[in-house]
Amino acid sequence: MAFIAYFPVDNLNPKWASIILVAIITFIHTKSLNLNSKFQNISTFLKIALILVFIGIGLYLEPSFNNTHLFSNSDYSQLISPAFAIALIYVSYSYSGWNAAAYITEEFKNPKKSLPIALIVGTLIVTLLYTLLQYIFLKHVPITALKGQLDVGTIAMRKMLGNEIAAVFGLAISLLLVSGISAMVWVGSRVTSSIANDHTFWNYFSVPKSNIPKRALWLQFVISSLLIITGTFEQILIYYGVLLTISSMTTVLGVFKLRRQVKNQETKGYKSPLFPIFQLVYIALSLWMIVYAFVNSPFEILIGLGNIVLGLATYLLSIKMNHNLKSK
Numbered sequence: 001m002a003f004i005a006y007f008p009v010d011n012l013n014p015k016w017a018s019i020i021l022v023a024i025i026t027f028i029h030t031k032s033l034n035l036n037s038k039f040q041n042i043s044t045f046l047k048i049a050l051i052l053v054f055i056g057i058g059l060y061l062e063p064s065f066n067n068t069h070l071f072s073n074s075d076y077s078q079l080i081s082p083a084f085a086i087a088l089i090y091v092s093y094s095y096s097g098w099n100a101a102a103y104i105t106e107e108f109k110n111p112k113k114s115l116p117i118a119l120i121v122g123t124l125i126v127t128l129l130y131t132l133l134q135y136i137f138l139k140h141v142p143i144t145a146l147k148g149q150l151d152v153g154t155i156a157m158r159k160m161l162g163n164e165i166a167a168v169f170g171l172a173i174s175l176l177l178v179s180g181i182s183a184m185v186w187v188g189s190r191v192t193s194s195i196a197n198d199h200t201f202w203n204y205f206s207v208p209k210s211n212i213p214k215r216a217l218w219l220q221f222v223i224s225s226l227l228i229i230t231g232t233f234e235q236i237l238i239y240y241g242v243l244l245t246i247s248s249m250t251t252v253l254g255v256f257k258l259r260r261q262v263k264n265q266e267t268k269g270y271k272s273p274l275f276p277i278f279q280l281v282y283i284a285l286s287l288w289m290i291v292y293a294f295v296n297s298p299f300e301i302l303i304g305l306g307n308i309v310l311g312l313a314t315y316l317l318s319i320k321m322n323h324n325l326k327s328k
Helices: 004-005 013-030 035-059 084-095 096-108 111-142 152-161 163-176 179-196 200-205 214-229 234-259 277-296 298-327
Strands: none
Touching: 004 013, 004 214, 013 035, 013 179, 013 214, 035 111, 035 152, 035 179, 084 234, 084 277, 111 152, 152 163, 152 277, 163 179, 179 214, 200 214, 200 234, 200 298, 214 234, 234 277, 234 298, 277 298
């Protein structure tokens, strides 16, 4: 949906154009792992290059309006407000890659070495780029012009360099958003196939190690299309954001269980430093976001919780099916 908002063609149907885009990317990912990897690496490289160009232009140019009040406000009460908690759900999408690499460890040549580098270095790079982008937006565009807008990059570029260059830049952003879509298409299907390998109920979507999970890819496409047709951008963002927050929070909670299990064992894997400080902070922030999201958007959260209940039902059914197979 954000891709369509940036794409400089007015007569496109945003929902159907979004579905076609996801279909094309899904088709690419059904081909070969080597093609997937090259496509992802090239598109990500170009996206980062575009972001750096945008930041460089924004830092070089002087702002066209007086915005000093934005950076001298001493009222920090908003940092603990419900609105800020909801905003963090939106922000969390910008950092979704911090755990995505963990889902495709089977496709790493040396996961014990590659995974910590991908998670730590990736998070630091995203933090730096994201912070600089927000600075550029606030430096060149009044907040009133940004409220409720998806194509904030185009709006900022229009303020900096005019309409013609902004249109070209908007096209570039829309094309490079493809790398983000591609990453989630790649990762999401691997989650489904991993579940299918362990649970009989989802056995139809299981694949041998290192094979492309084509059925899981197309299942994901169908679910994505259904969400695009039935929801608005904001509804989907809140709905998915809370589900992802709950999932990542429970994953972090799992670290405590793993620590107890290997307490008296010598492990050669990566260990989080200063345990459990980072884990407790993350869990507390996640709970804060979930509670305020429920207060602000109960309909979307209830649908998300319904998904969790449905998932729990299939999990229990799968355990029963696994038990019946073993008894035979």
